[in-house]
Amino acid sequence: AQKVTQAQTEISVVEKEDVTLDCVYETRDTTYYLFWYKQPPSGELVFLIRRNSFDEQNEISGRYSWNFQKSTSSFNFTITASQVVDSAVYFCALKTSYDKVIFGPGTSLSVIP
Amino acid sequence: NAGVTQTPKFQVLKTGQSMTLQCAQDMNHEYMSWYRQDPGMGLRLIHYSVGAGITDQGEVPNGYNVSRSTTEDFPLRLLSAAPSQTSVYFCASSYIGAGEQYFGPGTRLTVT
Numbered sequence: 001a002q003k004v005t006q007a008q009t010e011i012s013v014v015e016k017e018d019v020t021l022d023c024v025y026e027t028r029d030t031t032y033y034l035f036w037y038k039q040p041p042s043g044e045l046v047f048l049i050r051r052n053s054f055d056e057q058n059e060i061s062g063r064y065s066w067n068f069q070k071s072t073s074s075f076n077f078t079i080t081a082s083q084v085v086d087s088a089v090y091f092c093a094l095k096t097s098y099d100k101v102i103f104g105p106g107t108s109l110s111v112i113p
Numbered sequence: 114n115a116g117v118t119q120t121p122k123f124q125v126l127k128t129g130q131s132m133t134l135q136c137a138q139d140m141n142h143e144y145m146s147w148y149r150q151d152p153g154m155g156l157r158l159i160h161y162s163v164g165a166g167i168t169d170q171g172e173v174p175n176g177y178n179v180s181r182s183t184t185e186d187f188p189l190r191l192l193s194a195a196p197s198q199t200s201v202y203f204c205a206s207s208y209i210g211a212g213e214q215y216f217g218p219g220t221r222l223t224v225t
Contacts, residue, residue, distance in 0.1 A: 009153070033211050045156075045203065045216040052211055091155060099144055099163050099209055100171065105155035 002027040004094050004104035012110045013082050020078045021107045023092030029053075033095040034068065034075040039106070040088040048090075051075065082111045115139050119204050119217035126194040126224045134189040134220050136204030143209045145187040146171070147179065149200040150219075156203065162187055163209060194224045 003026040013019045025034065036048040049059075051068045058067050063083075067076045079086055092104040120135045138145065146161035148171075158171030162181040176198060178190040187206075191198060201221050205214040 006155075035213060037214075043201075043219060045205075045214075047213040047215075050211060050213055093156075093214075095211075100158065100161060100169070101146060101205075101214060102158060102172070103148070103156040105153065 006104035008107045010108045018080050023075045025094045029096045031097045035093040037091045038088045087111045117217040124222050136187045138206040142206035145206045147189045148203045196224045199224045
């Protein structure tokens, strides 16, 4: 069975603080893909980042960075110097070799000016 | 490209009524899926398809039917609506494998 857990239901930070969103996944597949999506208050779902199970290289893209660790089945997402526009619900998702995509329950991030 | 389109945007049904939520994509994606979003529950997979003629159940398939007769279209049918099906429904599509999903704007369904 596959499962995605996002233990943080809601996070509130003051603008310019760094914030890390946690994601833990479960799968028996050896080939899988992990994703982060953002849902701003307007409601649309926006793709942010993808990682496959063979690529543990962590990456920084502007204010965003990702930490993928297979040993702990975690795929955490960090926003540096948060801004009000980062306020959204963030979803972690797991796609297995059968192409079934399961989402976590989401973390609601509020950035206070 | 229109991307992923969904109709209608809003719908109110009475208990027991049936209806079809439409989803179409023009990106030639093999994979299409339906999710429902409820407060605190994230996005839960209802049904998905990896190509025309192929569908499979997701996490919460009961009360919903799908079919995939073309690559472009993936309608979701509610056979006999229940208040528990009040939700926001999202359709998504992607390439098979590593492809990220593109989402439609959602349909807000209320069942009274």
